[in-house]
Amino acid sequence: VQAVVIDDGTLRWAERPDPAPGDTELLVDVRAAGLNGADLLQRRGHYPAPPGVPADIPGMELAGTVAATGRQVTRFAVGDRVMGLVGGGAQATRAVVDETHALAVPDGVGWPDAGGFPEVFATAFDALFTQAELAMGDRVLVTGAAGGVGTAAVQLAAIAGAHVVASVRQPSVRPKVAELGANEVVDPADVGAHGPYDVVLELVGAASLPIALGALAAGGRVAVIGVGSGAKVELNLLQLMGARARISGSTLRARDRHGKGSVVGAVDAHVRPLLAAGRLTVPVDGTFPMADATAAYDRFAGGGKLGKIVLIAPD
Numbered sequence: 496v497q498a499v500v501i502d503d504g505t506l507r508w509a510e511r512p513d514p515a516p517g518d519t520e521l522l523v524d525v526r527a528a529g530l531n532g533a534d535l536l537q538r539r540g541h542y543p544a545p546p547g548v549p550a551d552i553p554g555m556e557l558a559g560t561v562a563a564t565g566r567q568v569t570r571f572a573v574g575d576r577v578m579g580l581v582g583g584g585a586q587a588t589r590a591v592v593d594e595t596h597a598l599a600v601p602d603g604v605g606w607p608d609a610g611g612f613p614e615v616f617a618t619a620f621d622a623l624f625t626q627a628e629l630a631m632g633d634r635v636l637v638t639g640a641a642g643g644v645g646t647a648a649v650q651l652a653a654i655a656g657a658h659v660v661a662s663v664r665q666p667s668v669r670p671k672v673a674e675l676g677a678n679e680v681v682d683p684a685d686v687g688a689h690g691p692y693d694v695v696l697e698l699v700g701a702a703s704l705p706i707a708l709g710a711l712a713a714g715g716r717v718a719v720i721g722v723g724s725g726a727k728v729e730l731n732l733l734q735l736m737g738a739r740a741r742i743s744g745s746t747l748r749a750r751d752r753h754g755k756g757s758v759v760g761a762v763d764a765h766v767r768p769l770l771a772a773g774r775l776t777v778p779v780d781g782t783f784p785m786a787d788a789t790a791a792y793d794r795f796a797g798g799g800k801l802g803k804i805v806l807i808a809p810d
């Protein structure tokens with residue numbers, strides 16, 4: 496295979512041995528692989544891949560065609576179009592994915608969209624509905640709402656009948672976030688005036704959370720998923736008690752095979768049909784040839800994007 500390889504903080508396009516599928520795995524000819532914040536952290540040596548995946552090939556999501564299957568695979572066959580979650584190694588022309596972490600790509604969904612779908616929709620669905628128990632009619636705040644997870648979360652919450660307040664710092668992308676279903680798109684500094692919030696999906700971290708905590712509804716649920724602006728905040732426990740609120744945090748990557756499989760199963764049941772029906776979109780801000788990963792990572796780090804950056808494998 497050819498792969499994006501992390502070499503002492505730089506990215507190279509290099510040859511690597513072909514991965515072999517384990518008993519429950521699919522070998523996938525990768526067509527597209529979405530970029531995530533974790534890839535940028537891993538490049539800088541801060542977020543090592545979990546055991547069992549290539550340590551120096553980044554990439555946590557992919558879409559492509561099944562090239563071979565492990566002996567116990569039952570759900571997919573050679574030639575199927577799949578998209579899925581991996582612990583690492585997605586940014587290569589071939590990669591392996593467990594069949595329980597893979598989803599069929601709906602007809603009509605193109606490779607860039609499929610390659611940018613799994614990580615952010617799985618993260619947003621799990622945080623909003625499984626952890627924060629978002630319900631119809633709830634008022635939900637999504638911070639960092641123009642990013643990959645944010646644009647997924649805004650759409651999912653709106654479809655579920657919540658009132659969605661999206662905080663977006665870049666004015667130029669606010670109208671597009673409104674088009675995705677947000678009822679109000681606000682500057683991060685104004686979040687306090689648009690509550691109270693039954694649910695807060697915190698994707699920004701320290702620069703954002705203290706304002707949201709001051710605007711919780713009674714029984715509010717806060718799901719912390721991203722801390723790009725810092726991980727340490729001062730917490731007013733009285734505020735939390737007064738709102739009878741709870742805060743939870745979570746990561747997807749570190750979960751075991753079964754844990755990830757149940758998230759993907761829930762996405763298959765509840766979210767994939769909406770993608771197939773055209774009721775959800777995967778906003779792709781830009782695509783880059785996989786061999787040009789450095790430019791893609793630079794674009795991701797530059798900010799101001801709407802949705803995903805996706806790497807496209809060579810033909």
Ligand SMILES: NC(=O)c1ccc[n+]([C@@H]2O[C@H](COP(=O)([O-])OP(=O)(O)OC[C@H]3O[C@@H](n4cnc5c(N)ncnc54)[C@H](OP(=O)(O)O)[C@@H]3O)[C@@H](O)[C@H]2O)c1
Binds near residue numbers: 683698798
């Ligand atoms: N826990 C998990 O399982 C999990 C899974 C996926 C992602 N994550 C994390 O969740 C976060 C969001 O992921 P993503 O893929 O959506 O990333 P993303 O596409 O980079 O989106 C991040 C968004 O947050 C905004 N933002 C960043 N710093 C900000 C600040 N100080 N004030 C206001 N807005 C700010 C960005 O705005 P600009 O464009 O203006 O910079 C961008 O719209 C990342 O930290 C990521 O690592 C966690």
